[in-house]
Amino acid sequence: MRMNTDALVLRVKDTGESDRLVTLLTSEFGVLRAFANRAKKINSKMHGATQSLCYSDFSVYKSRDSYIIDDAVAKEVFFELRDDIEKLALAQYFCSLAEELAPEMEPARDFLRVILNSLHLLRTQRRSKDFLKAVTELKFMAFVGFMPDLTVCSRCGNEPDGEMLFNVSEGCLYCQGCGSGEKITPGILAAMRHVCANPVERMYSFSLPENEEKRLAYICEKFLLAQTRRQFKALDFYKSLF
Ligand SMILES: [Zn+2]
Numbered sequence: 001m002r003m004n005t006d007a008l009v010l011r012v013k014d015t016g017e018s019d020r021l022v023t024l025l026t027s028e029f030g031v032l033r034a035f036a037n038r039a040k041k042i043n044s045k046m047h048g049a050t051q052s053l054c055y056s057d058f059s060v061y062k063s064r065d066s067y068i069i070d071d072a073v074a075k076e077v078f079f080e081l082r083d084d085i086e087k088l089a090l091a092q093y094f095c096s097l098a099e100e101l102a103p104e105m106e107p108a109r110d111f112l113r114v115i116l117n118s119l120h121l122l123r124t125q126r127r128s129k130d131f132l133k134a135v136t137e138l139k140f141m142a143f144v145g146f147m148p149d150l151t152v153c154s155r156c157g158n159e160p161d162g163e164m165l166f167n168v169s170e171g172c173l174y175c176q177g178c179g180s181g182e183k184i185t186p187g188i189l190a191a192m193r194h195v196c197a198n199p200v201e202r203m204y205s206f207s208l209p210e211n212e213e214k215r216l217a218y219i220c221e222k223f224l225l226a227q228t229r230r231q232f233k234a235l236d237f238y239k240s241l242f
Contacts, residue, residue: 003060005029006075008115010095012052014040022050022069024058025098025115030108034060034067049074053081053091055116078119087122089238090129094118094136096234097224101144113200114139127204130217137220138195139203146171146227150193153178160189166219168226188216 007026015021020036036050049056049072059071081087094115102111118136121127141147148171152159155178165174165181166189173189174181184192187208195203208216221235 001062003029003062004058005060006055006057006112007032008055008095008098008112008119009050009052010099012050018044020050023099025095025102025108025112026058027109027112028107030103030106030111031099032060032067032104034058034069036069036072039069039072046072048077051077051079052095053078053119076116078123080123081119086129086238086241089234089241090133091119091122093133093232093234093238096232097136097140100228100230100232101140110143110200111140117200117204121204128210128213130210130213131208134191134213134217134220135195135204137224138192139200141220141224141227142196146223147196148172148192148223150189150196155179160186162186164189166192166223168219168223171223171227182219182222184215184219185212187212188219191216192220 005026005028007024009022010025011023013021018038018040020039022034022036024032024034026032036046038044039046039050041047048054054074055076056072056074058069060067060069081091098111098115102108114136118132122132150173153175154172155174158175160173164184165176165179166184167174167179167181191206191208194206
């Protein structure tokens, strides 16, 4: 069976002398690990298209228990991110989130659209790293079923009024005095609601002052780590740069 799909290369592992094992985030089949034979050779036509942070059209077939890439044509490359260690580290964190959270053998178009948009905005510097990190983390959480409840206080049911608390383990809001959590301003609450409620193409269209972007990034990261109960080496590395 031959499968054709567009995909972002999340990770590349060299195997043998000239082959690669490539982890793809495909739009049609989610996360897929496939071999690209002879792709390490510089004269291979697949050499560029199977490098990490390359978005390509792939043709893949199944042979026994393995998937083999027999053609790859680059559509967009994000290689410039490699020139800036902070951007590269953040891009690699997005890739490891996608690898961990996106489904396998089912469509993952929304994950792919988020990561491609975030990489594009990271490359063009149209949005800060804090902003992009927060938005990507929060939307991925919503995709995998950890949609936070940002409507009313979970204890008394009152509408948010002024500064509220966001409980990262429960994924819900409390007024001060009704429960515990991270303090969030009305601006940060509005931003989180915006990301959760809007489709991918509109979710980036909001702005916050720089200090609130930082706070949003801090809260979304805590939320993601509390909900997934996982550690991400790429995140630890990214944070070690600051
Ligand atoms: Zn309350």
